[in-house]
Amino acid sequence: MPVRSLPPPNKRRKTAVESTSVKSLEAQLTSAVAENGSLNPLADLLIMANGSSDAREMSKAVYSVYRVFVLIITRGMLIHGGDDAAKLVRKWIWEKLDSYVELLVGLLQDEEPSLRKSSLEILFSLLKHLSTSLTKSSSAAQPQFHFAHFKHIVHGLLLCPPSPRSYGSSKHHSKTMPDVRENFVEVWFSVYDDIRWCFLREATTVLSKYSSAENPHLLDNMLSIMEKLSTFPTDSSELNSWWVEELGIKPQKYKNVKGDAEDDAAELVDENDEDDWRKFFDEDSNAKDVKKNGVKGRAYTLTFHQSLYSLQAHRAVFTRTWLNFLPHLSSITTSSDRALTTRALNIMHRGVLPHLTRPVLVMDWISACVDLGETVGLLALNALFILMRDYNLDYPSFFTRLYGFLHRDVLHLKHRARFFRLTELFLSSTHLPATLLASFVKRLSRLSLNAPPAAIIMIVPFTYNILKRHPALMVMIHNDSGTDGDPFIADEPNPNSTNALDSSLWELHSHIHHYDPAVSTIVRIFSEAFTKPGYSMEDFLDHTYGTLIETEVRRKIKKEPALAMELRKDLFPTGDATNSDDCLVGRDVVSELWVFG
Template sequence: MASILSKKQKKKEKYTLKELKSLGVELLSSRSHINNLPLLLSFISPESPPEFVVESLLSLQSFFTPLLSQLPSTSSHPSSTKRSHDDSSKTTEAEDPEVIFKAWLRSKFDEFVKLLLDVLTSQQSEDALREIVLGTLMEFVKLLNVGRYHSSIYQRLLHTIIHSAVDIDVFLNILTSKYFKYIDVRYFTYISMEKFVKTLEASVVSADRMVIGNSEAENDSKESIELSVRNIYQVLSQIPTPEKQAEKSNHEMWSGLDESSSEKPKKKKKKTEEKDSSLLSPTTISKRMKLKFTKAWISFLRLPLPLDVYKEVLASIHQTVIPHLSNPTMLCDFLTKSYDIGGVVSVMALSSLFILMTQHGLEYPNFYEKLYVLLVPSVFVAKHRAKFLQLLDTCMKSSLLPAYLAASFTKKLSRLSLYIPPAGSLVITALIHNLLRRHPTINHLVQETIENTNEANTEADENNESQPKTNKKQKLGIDYFNNQETDPKRSGALKSSLWEIDTLRHHYCPPVSRFVSSLETDLTIRAKTADIKIEDFSSGSYATIFGDEIRRRVKQVPLAFYKAVPTSLFADSDFPGWTFTLPQEEGKC
């Protein structure tokens, strides 16, 4: 076998580019030169020079294109595939030289497609060569099925790309710029993605059942599955989303079938053919696009996603996926599991979960308890804090929220203001302002005094007359709010007060101390006050605060007057034993 390959290699090396071109011309000119076909196929290889691959490709493409409509559906021998009641007719058909020749051509065409896929995903291939090869394969997708989309070749193409070690961005750039604008390409891409995901799910199950002893094989399998998951996500995220009301311009077909031509095949008698032709109708595809989109995404989200892909999906799913699903509530399991994880993942899942609750009737009884747990100092420096804080404000808008819930959130935010950067203190002040304005039942948190706090425990103290009065004084100033409690019902916020806000009056950051004055007005008079826009503060940072301060016009500047011009920064009496004068060097003034 090795000797045969070496002979073929030596024979290939004898040909020049000019001779290779003449082989293609001969093949196209007469059937007598059909033996040039296997020779040209031998040059379609990653090891061949790119110019040889391109020249052979162009010759073979020109040869096969006029014959595609005449080739059988498979390359197998007709006697093994076709059944007939008349044995004599079957024998005659099987021995027909033309039928045998077309079957042989079909086998060579399949070999040609396989070689093109090898060149496409080879590490040795250049990007320009990949673009030519991909264009050739897409031409076969258009022409092989007699004007109808050949999904089999396209599925093989996507399968090869997804499982390739080559960076998928190389292929996606070509598909996005040239082919994803066609409605049938998008349609069959979703179908293929769903099939790939189902196959991948089976691979995940088999990988989990793998014997632990073979750790290397297990790691390779997991890496391969993870790479495929990433590539599938890249493809799904690059496909233009289906519009709610697709315009006529979005119905352009890669297969070339338009509305007028789609009516002609319906005159055929066989129902299966009518069904297949209707599938390629632009109107039918447009109607079914949302369903295929939904199946592809829902099946993908069942896979074990890598953490970075998981976060990326959660960050964009409320804009790129939910509006285009046929039934958005199908995401409830995925989003509730994500919301229960906690930390940054829960913060990122909140946006999509909120949409399902407010727009699609999803019921999630423990929503506010989970939201309460998310209020930690780290969330005010997280990457997606702006969206989270805006949603937090939106979730607390309802006037039907119980008082204990509004009080717990207000007190929790008030306590967080002691631990977070100044930008977080600003947005917390705005959130508390809105909460106090919307929920007058918790207004006593601002007006609560030490005496009132002590009166809340008077009944408990009356039963214990032996307790000295000094014990009551020791209870003065106790905060009954439990900051470690995760259940808002048990936090004790209604017995507390917002004493933390008073500390912000003396905050080291001037914008924070100034902004606290917004809470001094009577927020119970809703007609004279308005909600503060959280988006104005949710993206704040040290840089934004500093920028606002240097742009701020200062009306009064503190000045210092001295009877005598000072010669040093500090007086000698301020720091005994220290001197703040620089000794003059000799020879210098």
């Protein structure tokens, strides 16, 4: 029996009735708002929106409720004031609005993409309308941002409650839908300065209130948003885009005074008194990076509106978010979840450190990551190197820790290319002592004895570049002082005490007889004059067994190899003809050997 492409007639009739009811209820509510009539049909409309199983009908109901609430908000029906009856009505409307927002937040995880997209857009549209209404009703002489509504949006993006249409499925919170995350980042988070500032502030609150054990995807959801932030302002003049239009009015100049207006503003920033954390993450108002176009003053003394125009305040809330987020990654021990630490370290040098109020604040966390080793430890060393080079961090044991990464496994793991790329950067300074560099060169030379051909091809140009940059190491090429044995102390963890400079690179010389022609050819560079300017390491970092074999297969033979073979007639004797010269006449002995059975 063929499958029906259309729903049964009774279902079609039911859907048509529901659609008519939605339109009828919306019309009744529109008239009621205009004439101050009864809003009781709003409860019926919400029931229909929550109870619909069909995505199309739910979308119609959701948009109908949205249009009704926009009318209610713009008419000022949620503004404080009035008699007791008006307060009861206003409380009832807020309950219905909260129920509607809860529905929209759940739909961010719905299986229907159109519902997810429309729900996010409606949530942000309501944020704009609610903030405008709050500004009009507030006694404070500054624009307002509706944090209570924005909290629901942040919870939906980070905690991801299930969709109300997910009947029978898992009710556990999950990962943010990729299209929802991309839409949020591209349309709001990376564009509007007020949305970015408020999200960073509220995300920190979520981290402090909700356990990552009970919400296993919380850290992943947050990092997936944070790592895509590539438009963080670097100048006060870049603070010029606002989702809540009222915030586009520049605030009054900074005044360090206390009064009712300032108290109200502080309450808007945080109900729990955030002055302490803002003091800790604050910058000096006389810092060189405070531009004349921005709001000056210590960030913890600024009102919410002034904070949005202050580059110091943006950096302060950014710093607070990351310093609260990173310790949560330290408690992760599973290999699958440790990937979050790797992702955080991947963006640390370009997306985090330049925007922190004091980059050295993450030094302890990065140092702890070095102890994890492998890819995590290597990336942590990169972050430490950036702190040392650009932010004057004093970390004397850096090269000792780097030397500890030179073990047998590093030449066999998949992050081998990344190791050589970063190590070349770390050792690029011409002011490093020769004894230190000799230890690195010698250790790599020793490890090459058991390394795959692709790794040796990386080691040779790496060593050549260091010798070229530091002529004091040239003695290691033809050093014969170790006639009684190699003076190199392989087990010494301190690279300044290995006696490597008194040793030689005999291990690399032995590869002249390597079975792989690519290795034996490139290693001969040490027996020639050092006239090359240096190798580009990027040309050697992607070699594998596959690329080496492919190179040999595609190699053009310029000259045919010489071949000489003398066929012995008595090589395959048979029967009585073992000594006969005619035993091979008329027979293909080789072909017969390959005939089985």
